[in-house]
Amino acid sequence: MTYDVIRQSALEVGMDDVGVVPAQRWDSDAVFMDEWVAQGLHGNMSYFERNQAKRYDIRELVPDAKTVIVTLLTYSHSGHDYHRTLKSKLYELKQTLAEQCDCGQELFSSDHQHIFCDSAPVLERRMAVAAGLGFIGKNHQLIHPQLGSRVHIGELVLQVEVENTKPALSFGTGCEGCSRCIEACPGQALGRAEWDARRCVAYVTHKCEICQQVCPYNEKLK
Numbered sequence: 001m002t003y004d005v006i007r008q009s010a011l012e013v014g015m016d017d018v019g020v021v022p023a024q025r026w027d028s029d030a031v032f033m034d035e036w037v038a039q040g041l042h043g044n045m046s047y048f049e050r051n052q053a054k055r056y057d058i059r060e061l062v063p064d065a066k067t068v069i070v071t072l073l074t075y076s077h078s079g080h081d082y083h084r085t086l087k088s089k090l091y092e093l094k095q096t097l098a099e100q101c102d103c104g105q106e107l108f109s110s111d112h113q114h115i116f117c118d119s120a121p122v123l124e125r126r127m128a129v130a131a132g133l134g135f136i137g138k139n140h141q142l143i144h145p146q147l148g149s150r151v152h153i154g155e156l157v158l159q160v161e162v163e164n165t166k167p168a169l170s171f172g173t174g175c176e177g178c179s180r181c182i183e184a185c186p187g188q189a190l191g192r193a194e195w196d197a198r199r200c201v202a203y204v205t206h207k208c209e210i211c212q213q214v215c216p217y218n219e220k221l222k
C-alpha cells in the first residue's frame with residue numbers, strides 16, 4: 001500500500017485531503033497535555049483527565065496499528081450531520097483500499113475498531129499535523145494552507161506500514177505577522193502557548209468562532 005494509492009482513493013470517495021502517519025506514542029504531547037490539565041486549563045472537560053494512555057498512543061486502542069490515515073473533510077462538504085457523512089466516507093475508503101490491496105496482508109484489524117471520527121480519545125490534530133495536513137495556528141486550530149480551519153478530521157487505522165512523504169509544519173508556521181485571532185478573541189483565551197478553555201466563549205456557550213472567522217486562511221475561502 002502506498003500513499004499515492006491512498007490519496008487517489010480518498011479523493012475519489014470525496015475527502016478533501018489525506019495524509020499518513022506512523023502509529024506511535026506522542027511523548028511531547030503527553031507531557032504538554034498533562035501539564036495543561038494539571039494547571040486546570042481544561043476547565044470542567046473532565047474527559048481530558050481520563051484515557052491518557054489511549055489518547056497518547058493509538059496502539060492502546062488498536063494493538064496492531066502501524067499507520068494512521070488522517071482524512072480532512074471541509075464543513076461545506078460534510079453537511080449538517082458531519083459525523084455520519086465523515087464516517088460513511090471512511091467506510092467507503094476502507095472498502096476501496098481493501099479492494100485495491102494486492103500484497104496479501106490484512107489491511108485492517110478484524111478485532112478492534114479502526115475508524116475514528118470525534119468518537120474516541122485520539123490526538124486528531126497532532127496526527128493531522130504530523131501527516132503534513134497543516135499547522136496549528138495561534139488560534140489553536142488545525143489550519144490547512146488551502147482549506148483553512150473549517151475541516152473535520154477522521155482516521156482510518158492500518159495494520160501495514162505506509163511511508164509518510166509530507167513534512168510536518170510547526171506551531172504558527174503560517175501565522176507570521178498576524179495576530180488577528182488573538183486581538184479579536186473576546187475572552188482573551190489566546191496568545192499563550194496553551195489554550196485556556198476557561199476563558200473561551202465557545203467552550204462556555206458554544207456560540208463563538210471569532211478566531212476562525214477573522215483568520216485569513218478562512219476569509220480567502222469565502
Ligand code: SF4
Pocket residue numbers: 139184185186187188189190199200201202203208209210211212
Ligand atoms: S472561540 Fe471565541 S472565545 Fe474561544 S478562543 Fe476563539 S475567539 Fe476566543
Ligand code: SF4
Pocket residue numbers: 137138139140174175178179180181182211214215216217
Ligand atoms: S488569525 Fe492570523 S494568527 Fe490567528 S491563526 Fe489565523 S493566521 Fe494565525
